[in-house]
Amino acid sequence: MKRNILAAVALLALAAPAVAGEAGDALIEHLYAGTAAEGLADAGRACDAPDQEGCFALGLLKFVTAYEGLAQDLYRYGATTPGTSPAAMLLGLNMGVESIPANPNPEPLTYEGLRTVLTDFLDDLDRARTAFELAGGEGDYVIAIDPFKVRIDFNGDGQAGEGETLGALIGSMGEFTDIPAPDGPPPGGKTKGDAPAPLDTTIGFDHADAIWFAGYSQVVAAPVDLLLAHDFSDFFNAYLHRVFPKSGLPMQDYSSGGMLFMDPESDTGIADIIAAIHTLNFPVTDVERLAGVLVRLKSITALSRKNWEAILAETDDNRELVPSPKQTSLFPGMPVTQEVVDAWMATLDTVDEVLDGKLLVPHWRFKQGFDVKAYFETATRTDLVMILTGSGALPYLKEGPIADAASFAEANRVLGTNWFNYAFWFN
Incomplete structure (x- = not known):
């Protein structure tokens, strides 16, 4: 589904x-x-x-x-x-x-x-x-x-x-x-006369x-709270006229300008995307709110x-949103078996280890792992580009076990390519 x-x-x-x-x-x-x-x-x-x-x-x-x-x-x-x-x-x-x-x-x-x-x-x-x-x-x-x-x-x-x-x-x-x-x-299935079933x-x-x-x-x-923990005003001023094109944002009147490479609309669109990436550098203005995002994630x-x-524990079978292995799934392409439930529980255990800082997130540049817990509890700035390229991740690196494919082996084996749909369904 x-x-x-x-x-x-x-x-x-x-x-x-x-x-x-x-x-x-x-x-x-x-x-x-x-x-x-x-x-x-x-x-x-x-x-x-x-x-x-x-x-x-x-x-x-x-x-x-x-x-x-x-x-x-x-x-x-x-x-x-x-x-x-x-x-x-x-x-x-x-x-x-x-x-x-x-x-x-x-x-x-x-x-x-x-x-x-x-x-x-x-x-x-x-x-x-x-x-x-x-x-x-x-x-x-x-x-x-x-x-x-x-x-x-x-x-x-x-x-x-x-x-x-x-x-x-x-x-x-x-x-x-x-x-x-x-x-x-x-x-x-069809009803009489090949008319679609009700x-x-x-x-x-x-x-x-x-x-x-x-x-x-x-x-x-969680993502809304994460954003509100930061000052994202530079991003607002540089890019959000693309989302709110007539609400008086600073760059509103310049969505189409001079031609640089292709045409006025395309060139300004590319320029705004570059500006958006450049301004993905948000100071943390509410450290308690940022730490609270971790609490929200763990509550999930x-x-x-x-x-x-x-x-x-249910004993009925009444058109369930999420069925047990003994109930009928409304989504025939996504059966819920005991094996699926067990794989999901194992996935929750792994996610909790990541949120608790016991299992680290891999970073392509470093042998050490990224400590998610340390980020939420100590960050003073979120510069997405610098975190992805390396230097912004340095304060949150530590030695320890790093999540890999084996960490989610049961989910990969049981849910396969459908794992994202199951994750969205089960949340």
């Missing part, structure tokens, strides 16, 4: 179990209507009751509104890349579908304004994580959701129109059509998936272990 499909599934969990409570019914109503923000207060009260289903609703609504708020901020400031809407840009989706048009009259954007946008997004992700962890305790609820019916107000006009759905963002269902309906024929695109979410979402929130949060592996503990 390709990364874009998994990202789509990751974005939206909704609630409507076979016997839905009030929180589940309200959650579905708000998500399908594109009014997630309006449901936060009621979901919060349900979670305080406490009601695990209400906590799941709160986590999901906060997760959706975090994404929706970021998409609206990007639209407000005119973010665009060729053929990719701000929303798709955030999800890493670019499937050739028509983009949401960029804002023709964007507001001016400052470096401080962009930091505020990212900080607000990060705060919302952390609030979602808190609710998801509360929803991840022992409990018996299943929330059935069709992600393609979820509406999101991408441009902030106050309404989620026909084109502002997850399904419209993804385009065609593509490989999602491989998901078999519970009572239908197998994938690729497609069931719902997914059943339970307390194990709440833990999965808590981990996924940190997968998204811890939550993944907790997620699998809950998955393996």
